[in-house]
Amino acid sequence: MSAIPATATPATQPPAGFRHKALMYEGERGFLEGTLPFLREGIALGQPALVVVAPRKIARLREALGEDARHVHFDDMRHVGVNPARIIPAWNDFFERAGAGGRPLRGIGEPIWAERSAAELVECHRHESLLNLAFADAADFRLLCPYDTTALAPAVVAEARRTHPLVSEDGSVHESTCFHGMEAAGLPCTAPLPPAPAAADELPIDARSLAMVRAAVTRHAVRAELAPGRIEDVVLAVNELATNSIVHGGGRGTLHVWMDADALVCEVSDDGTLELPLAGRHRPAEGEIGHYGLWLVNHLCDFVEQRTPPGGGNVVRVTMRGE
Secondary structure, eight states: OOOOOOOSSOOOSOOOEEEEEEEEEOHHHHHHHHHHHHHHHHHHTTOOEEEEEOHHHHHHHHHHHGGGGGGEEEEEHHHHTSSGGGHHHHHHHHHHHHOGGGOOEEEEEOOOOTTOOHHHHHHHHHHHHHHHHHTTTOSEEEEEEEEETTTSOHHHHHHHHHHOSEEEETTEEEEOTTOOHHHHHTSOOOOOOOOOOTTOEEEEESTTOHHHHHHHHHHHHHHTTOOHHHHHHHHHHHHHHHHHHHHHSSSOEEEEEEEETTEEEEEEEESOOOOOTTTTTSOOOTTOOSOOHHHHHHHHSSEEEEEOOTTSOEEEEEEEEOO
């Protein structure tokens, strides 16, 4: 993302902390009616704003804002949020660039749209929940998350009310009566993944098998006709996961590899425990030992699913699609 343009008017409102709000709207007109006043208020107060939505909505917002659009930075959620685990890092980058000294910030992020798959929806809801942890200590950050109630399934809209402390609808803002709370936001994700197909290649992971693991993933990636750079990326990602199994997962694990439509899928499971809910979503500090594995995996692969099965252990499934 490029630099956030400066605005001329200093902020005058008292700090608000983190205000995470779901905007319930109907269609394109409802989207504009719900987002434009929010952006115009921030512009008047000199508060930098980042909007991450679909390209068509970016175009409509730019058109409606006119010259004021220069005070807002826009990015394409279809790119930023292809793997929902990359969205919090994007907001963190925004903070580093524009939020020095606790400067008030505003954001609009729409990670969920009607075409999202069921698997993507699980990760998007997980992302929305984790936002409450990621920015709990923010001095003044208002984040508006639009949900098109005419296009999304009722269950998706209902889940938004559980992951957002505040809800904006029908022209008013109120506390969500079913927000699941901060404690629930930090709980591991136990939603079951579909089992690996019976034809999946299975390999044991231990300190002696890393070379064989890399070779197996390379063979499958070549068969999947992935580009050379993407083959390198998925092999590195699986190597990081396998190394985590050895170091943190009891010294061993299991790799499953298979093709799913036009994508290569690799799953690493072990007996470890993911203790940090935001692991892989915060950039490791320079010189920090550890914590790079999931960060790399999230940024190398097209889609990442992490689970803690009810019986314990850790499962990470990564997908690399053909181009």
